[in-house]
Structure formats: structure tokens, C-alpha cells
Amino acid sequence: xxxxxxxxxxxARRTMRVAxxxxxxxxxxxxxxxxxxxFLFGMGALVLSxxxxxxxYLTTQHFLVGDSENAAIQQASSNAAAISVAxxxxxxxxxKILQTYEGSGSSAVLLRDGKTYSSVISLRASDIPxxxxxxxxxxTAARENLVINGVTEVAVGIPLTRQHAYYFSLFDLSQxxxxxHILALAIVAAGVLTTVLGxxxxxxxxxxxxxxxxxxxxxxxxxxxxQLDTRLPAGTGDADLAAFxxxxxxxxxxxxxxxxxxxxxxxxxxxxxxxxxxxIAASFDVLEAHKEELSVRARQALGLLGADLxxxxxxxxxxLEISRSDTGSADVSLEDVEAGELVRRAVAAxxxxxxxxxxxPEVAIDPAVIDARLSVDKRRFERVMANxxxxxxxxxxxxTLVAARPGPARADGRPTLLVSVEDHGPGVSxxxxxxxxxxxxxxxxxxxxxxxxxxxxxxxxxxxxxxxNGGSVRAEETDGGGARFVIExxxxxxxxx
Amino acid sequence: xxxxxxxxxxxxRIRSSMRMALEDEGYDVDEAASGEDAxxxxxxxxxxxxxxxxxxxxxxxxxxxxxxxxxxxVPIIIVTARTDTHDVVAGLEAGADDYVTKPFVAKELxxxxxxxxxxxxxxxxxxxxxxxxxxxxxxxQGVLRRQGSDVDIHCTRTEFRLLCELAANANxxxxxxxxxxxxxxxxxxxxxRLVDVHIRRLxxxxxxxxxxxxxxxxxxxxxxxxxP
Numbered sequence: 001x002x003x004x005x006x007x008x009x010x011x012a013r014r015t016m017r018v019a020x021x022x023x024x025x026x027x028x029x030x031x032x033x034x035x036x037x038x039f040l041f042g043m044g045a046l047v048l049s050x051x052x053x054x055x056x057y058l059t060t061q062h063f064l065v066g067d068s069e070n071a072a073i074q075q076a077s078s079n080a081a082a083i084s085v086a087x088x089x090x091x092x093x094x095x096k097i098l099q100t101y102e103g104s105g106s107s108a109v110l111l112r113d114g115k116t117y118s119s120v121i122s123l124r125a126s127d128i129p130x131x132x133x134x135x136x137x138x139x140t141a142a143r144e145n146l147v148i149n150g151v152t153e154v155a156v157g158i159p160l161t162r163q164h165a166y167y168f169s170l171f172d173l174s175q176x177x178x179x180x181h182i183l184a185l186a187i188v189a190a191g192v193l194t195t196v197l198g199x200x201x202x203x204x205x206x207x208x209x210x211x212x213x214x215x216x217x218x219x220x221x222x223x224x225x226x227q228l229d230t231r232l233p234a235g236t237g238d239a240d241l242a243a244f245x246x247x248x249x250x251x252x253x254x255x256x257x258x259x260x261x262x263x264x265x266x267x268x269x270x271x272x273x274x275x276x277x278x279x280i281a282a283s284f285d286v287l288e289a290h291k292e293e294l295s296v297r298a299r300q301a302l303g304l305l306g307a308d309l310x311x312x313x314x315x316x317x318x319x320l321e322i323s324r325s326d327t328g329s330a331d332v333s334l335e336d337v338e339a340g341e342l343v344r345r346a347v348a349a350x351x352x353x354x355x356x357x358x359x360x361p362e363v364a365i366d367p368a369v370i371d372a373r374l375s376v377d378k379r380r381f382e383r384v385m386a387n388x389x390x391x392x393x394x395x396x397x398x399x400t401l402v403a404a405r406p407g408p409a410r411a412d413g414r415p416t417l418l419v420s421v422e423d424h425g426p427g428v429s430x431x432x433x434x435x436x437x438x439x440x441x442x443x444x445x446x447x448x449x450x451x452x453x454x455x456x457x458x459x460x461x462x463x464x465x466x467x468x469n470g471g472s473v474r475a476e477e478t479d480g481g482g483a484r485f486v487i488e489x490x491x492x493x494x495x496x497x
Numbered sequence: 498x499x500x501x502x503x504x505x506x507x508x509x510r511i512r513s514s515m516r517m518a519l520e521d522e523g524y525d526v527d528e529a530a531s532g533e534d535a536x537x538x539x540x541x542x543x544x545x546x547x548x549x550x551x552x553x554x555x556x557x558x559x560x561x562x563x564x565x566x567x568x569x570x571v572p573i574i575i576v577t578a579r580t581d582t583h584d585v586v587a588g589l590e591a592g593a594d595d596y597v598t599k600p601f602v603a604k605e606l607x608x609x610x611x612x613x614x615x616x617x618x619x620x621x622x623x624x625x626x627x628x629x630x631x632x633x634x635x636x637x638q639g640v641l642r643r644q645g646s647d648v649d650i651h652c653t654r655t656e657f658r659l660l661c662e663l664a665a666n667a668n669x670x671x672x673x674x675x676x677x678x679x680x681x682x683x684x685x686x687x688x689x690r691l692v693d694v695h696i697r698r699l700x701x702x703x704x705x706x707x708x709x710x711x712x713x714x715x716x717x718x719x720x721x722x723x724x725p
Binding site: 271274275276277278279280281282283285286289290313316333335336379 | 508510511513514515517518521578599600601602603604673688689690718719
């Protein structure tokens with residue numbers, strides 16, 4: 001059993017449990033799917049091109065260098081054999097012999113009887129690495145790669161045992177290096193190209209595969225905007241997408257059915273209430289007409305009955321109105337009207353519905369907007385004004401000022417009109433300013449309900465009517481701490497101001 | 498003699514309470530529980546105003562409205578539980594002069610009935626004959642006919658009042674509000690659809706081609722005007 005006080009604090013609107021599905025995020029979770037797919041494609045292309053390039057380069061290098069070395073060894077061996085023969089002749093001109101056998105790509109050093117002979121001046125015995133010299137000195141032919149003056153060369157050393165000489169031939173490998181250099185450049189260029197291509201393919205592939213999602217997002221926006229009959233096209237041809245589209249559509253079907261059932265229920269309930277309410281209202285009118293025939297006590301009871309009957313009638317009317325805008329069957333008949341006339345008339349018309357104890361508000365129309373033309377549904381605007389004045393009467397001791405003035409231009413440059421309703425009451429606390437427009441929301445002042453009380457739907461309908469008129473409404477605080485409700489409405493192009 | 502109201506309503510409790518409320522307002526009330534019953538009673542004794550609920554068993558309110566309209570120009574108010582565009586407009590198209598929404602306040606209903614009855618009697622300061630096109634209007638006698646013809650064109654009293662208002666202000670634009678005020682006795686916030694539907698009905702009666710009106714013209718965003 002819930003006590004009455006507790007019951008009052010229960011939220012009037014049914015709260016929905018919201019289960020939010022959170023996708024698990026990887027290390028690049030902050031990136032979008034497109035960026036991630038693109039990144040992966042790019043990385044894949046980079047790794048692939050780098051490994052293919054590295055393998056090709058190393059293989060080519062291995063074979064080319066091996067070939068050159070073999071060629072160098074062969075050349076050196078045959079040279080060594082020829083030089084050996086030439087040196088065996090009496091009084092050989094060692095330098096000349098050396099120069100005879102060395103071509104353009106090679107040079108040679110001959111160590112004989114402690115003397116050094118070099119085919120080119122720049123080449124000295126010290127250029128030959130000690131290790132190679134020692135190895136050859138011990139009677140073994142050997143080879144070593146070295147860099148002399150920035151040029152890569154292969155040095156082949158052959159002992160000419162019979163002549164007591166050591167022959168070192170140096171072959172220039174810079175041509176080979178140059179070739180490998182160009183090869184490396186080509187491979188890097190191919191790698192960069194492949195990576196870029198990978199990124200481009202990744203981008204377009206992700207865009208292609210995400211294109212159906214754009215449709216889903218558009219559909220979801222439309223559904224959230226109230227177009228519940230929005231569906232995804234079913235026959236896309238792609239089996240994966242078709243399954244997705246059909247489950248999405250099934251979800252929207254069920255959602256639509258549920259929403260419509262609830263809306264129909266509200267509408268049906270209000271309709272069903274109308275018949276007995278008509279009898280009650282008409283009978284009450286009869287009782288009221290014969291009030292004088294009743295006892296004082298019965299008249300008091302009749303007074304209570306009358307106040308709540310009016311409230312009940314308004315509530316049923318408001319419920320129907322709300323359910324109509326929920327089902328989207330609200331018809332808006334926009335008419336071209338002048339701002340000053342509209343506001344004045346709406347205030348005057350609303351004054352009839354207010355209790356006599358409430359003084360009519362002052363109406364102040366800024367001369368700049370008197371002729372401004374608006375396209376509004378006058379009936380709805382009148383309801384807005386009536387509800388705001390009633391709200392002020394119930395909670396703020398009655399509206400003191402209704403003002404119309406020019407508002408800030410909208411983003412699209414359209415001028416606006418601000419209509420405000422002020423009272424000298426306790427105002428609306430900051431926390432309640434947005435919630436106050438919810439249905440059946442009773443704020444901290446709910447206990448202050450005056451004569452008859454509100455329906456709990458008045459401000460919700462204000463927001464709804466204003467929205468259907470293309471405007472917006474907000475609650476503010478006046479300088480004196482009272483409440484000010486401000487309606488912003490678009491002014492038709494070419495206003496008369 | 499007090500005016501006679503025919504209340505057509507299938508819910509007995511609503512009917513009884515309406516009868517009492519209207520009697521308190523000073524009217525004689527005749528009750529009918531169905532459309533068929535209403536036509537019989539009207540044939541037996543004509544009423545000054547008919548109140549017809551749209552949701553009736555058997556012959557529905559729209560059909561009852563049309564049937565009644567075929568035999569009489571009696572002012573008709575439809576009573577509807579729905580203010581949806583469709584029901585109200587369809588009811589007006591069926592020949593109703595006005596509508597009220599359930600639940601209504603007896604005083605408001607009484608005011609509507611009084612406005613209709615006032616309209617049913619021609620005002621005294623009207624000129625004797627108004628003409629436009631080949632038509633002539635005699636407000637005092639409630640007669641609309643082609644010049645030189647003795648056959649009256651049938652129209653309801655509301656249609657007639659509307660035509661008189663337009664013809665008396667020929668070539669002047671009258672806004673919906675002005676017409677609601679002068680013909681229905683409503684203020685600025687009356688339902689503009691009342692005017693629109695009645696204009697449509699009038700056009701089918703006086704225009705050679707209702708789709709291309711030559712006399713009763715719509716002035717976009719302003720209202721209507723009659724061109725002789």
C-alpha cells in the first residue's frame with residue numbers, strides 16, 4: 001500500500017528502462033569505422049610492399065654481388081697467371097706488366113721483394129687490409145670487400161709463389177652499387193605507390209560497404225522525427241544486407257505498433273469519456289440553473305462539482321488534443337495574420353475563460369512588430385495564450401504583462417517575434433524550466449493549485465501548439481523573480497515593419 | 498412562441514440531459530433516437546433547429562443531415578465527439594450550418610442556437626434587391642433566383658445570409674473573421690472551415706462552373722469577395 005504522499009511523488013510518465021548496447025572498443029576505438037578500414041588497408045599494403053621489396057632487393061643484391069665477385073676472382077686468377085709468366089722473364093718491367101693487365105674497372109698492387117708496385121698512383125699497399133695481406137702472405141688466395149675513398153671495391157689477393165710476389169687486384173663495384181641504389185629507389189617508390197593505392201582502395205571499399213549504413217542512419221533520423229512508417233528497402237540483392245534490413249524493419253514495425261496502440265488507447269479513452277461527460281455536463285447545467293431551489297449545503301456541493309467538472313472537461317479535451325498531435329492527425333491551418341492583432345485578440349479571448357478574480361494583463365506591443373506578418377494557426381495560438389494566462393493565474397497570481405517585441409533573426413536570416421507572458425509569482429526554478437513542459441509534470445508549486453486547478457497538460461500543449469506553429473517556447477525569470485514564458489515565432493518574409 | 502429544437506441522439510442519458518438543459522434555456526425540445534426517427538418526427542412537425550449527433554446507429558448523422566437538407570432549409574448543428582478535420586468538414590458538406598464538440602456547455606450550445614435563429618430571420622436594414630451576374634437576391638423574402646425566372650434556387654439560411662453579406666459588399670474583400678462575425682456571430686477565433694465549406698456549397702449553386710468561379714472569388718491570404 002502506497003501512501004498518498006508517496007504516490008504523488010511517483011513519476012507520472014511511464015519510465016522506460018534503457019539498455020544501451022556499447023560496442024567494445026579496440027586500441028583505435030576512437031577512430032571511425034571508415035578511418036580504421038582505411039588505416040588497415042594502408043598498413044596491409046605497406047607491409048606487403050615492404051616485404052616484397054626487401055626480398056627482391058636482397059635476392060638481387062645477393063646474386064649481383066656474387067656474380068661480380070666471381071667475375072673478379074676469375075679475372076684476378078687469369079691476370080695472376082699471366083703476370084706470373086711475364087715476371088718469370090728476365091728483367092721484367094713490373095709496373096708496365098701490371099698496367100698491361102689491368103683494365104678500366106680494376107687496379108692492382110704487386111708486392112715483390114719488399115717493393116710495392118701499383119698500377120695506379122693513388123693506390124698504395126696500405127690500402128690493402130692487413131688481414132688480407134697476412135692471409136695471402138701465408139700462401140692462400142683470398143678475397144675481401146672494402147671501401148677505398150668512398151668507392152666500394154672487391155680486393156682479390158693471390159700469392160705468386162714462384163715469383164715470391166703477392167698480387168692484389170681491386171675491382172671497382174661502384175657500378176653495381178649504383179644499380180642496387182636505383183633498384184632500391186624503384187622498390188621504395190613502388191612501395192609508396194602500393195600503400196597509397198591501398199589507402200585509396202580502403203577508403204572507397206569502406207565507403208561502399210558503409211553506404212547501407214547511411215541509409216539506416218537516415219531512416220533512424222526519420223523515425224525519431226516521428227515518421228514511423230519509414231522502412232529500409234528490403235530487396236537490396238545482398239543477402240547480408242537484406243537480413244539486416246528485414247530485422248531493422250521488423251523492429252520498427254513492432255515499435256510503430258506499440259506506439260500506435262498506446263496512442264489509440266489514449267484517444268479511445270478520451271472519446272469514451274466524452275459521452276458520459278456530456279450527460280454530466282448537461283445535467284450539471286440544469287442543476288446550476290435551478291440552484292436557488294437547493295439547500296445551502298447542496299449548493300456548496302454543486303459549486304465543488306462544477307469546478308472539477310470544468311477541469312475534467314478541459315482535461316479530456318487536452319488529452320484528445322495531445323493524442324491527436326501524437327498520432328500526427330493534428331491539422332494545422334496556417335493563416336496570414338498581423339502580430340499586434342493576433343496577440344491582442346488572443347489575450348482578449350482568453351480573458352473570458354479566466355476566473356473573475358484575476359485582473360487582465362497589460363498588453364504591450366512594440367511598434368516595430370505591430371504590422372509584422374506571421375503565418376500561424378490562430379486557434380492554436382489562442383490556446384497557447386489561454387493556457388499561459390491560466391498557468392499564470394494558477395501559480396503566479398495572474399499574468400501582469402503580455403509583451404510582443406522583435407526577436408533575434410534565425411540562422412537562415414528569418415526575423416522572429418517574441419511574445420512573452422509575465423507574472424509576479426514565485427517563478428520557475430532553473431531545474432524545472434525544461435521539465436515544466438512535460439505532461440502531468442507537477443513542480444514544487446503543485447500544492448498551490450488554485451480554483452479548479454490545472455489539467456497538468458496545459459504547458460505540454462503550449463509546447464506542442466508552438467512547435468506546430470514553427471516556433472519554440474521557454475521559461476525565464478523576470479527581474480522581480482517572477483516567471484516569464486517566451487514564445488518565439490518566425491515572421492513571414494517581407495513583414496510590414 | 499418558443500423555438501422548437503429537434504435533438505437527434507442515440508444515447509438516452511445524453512438526450513434527456515440535453516432536453517432538460519435546452520428547456521431551461523427556453524426551447525421546446527423534440528427527441529429522436531435515430532436518423533429514421535428524426536425524419537419521421539420532422540415530417541410530422543417541423544423544427545426550427547436540428548441538433549444531430551454524427552455517430553448514430555443505422556442511418557448515420559451525415560446521411561440524416563443530407564436527408565433533412567433535401568426537404569428543408571432548417572438550420573442544422575452537428576454534434577461530434579471528434580474535431581478531426583474529416584468529420585467536421587464532412588458534416589458541413591452534408592449541409593450542416595455549424596458544429597459543437599462533445600462535451601459542450603449548455604450556455605454555449607444555447608448561444609449557437611440563438612445565433613442560428615437570429616440568422617434565420619432576415620435583418621431589417623437590408624436593401625430590397627441585390628443582383629449579380631444573372632442572379633437576384635431578395636433578402637427580405639429570403640429569395641434567390643435567376644432574373645426573369647420564378648424558380649427559387651434552394652439554399653440554406655446560412656448560405657443565404659453569407660451570400661447577402663458578400664453581395665451587399667460587392668467588390669470588397671471580406672475576411673473569414675468578418676464573415677464568421679457577421680454570419681455566424683463568432684469572434685476572431687471561430688473555425689474558418691465553416692466559411693470555406695459554405696463558400697464551396699454556395700459556388701455549386703450560383704456559379705456556372707464551380708471549379709472556375711466568376712462571382713465568388715477567393716482572395717489568397719485575405720478572404721473572399723463577390724464580383725457582380
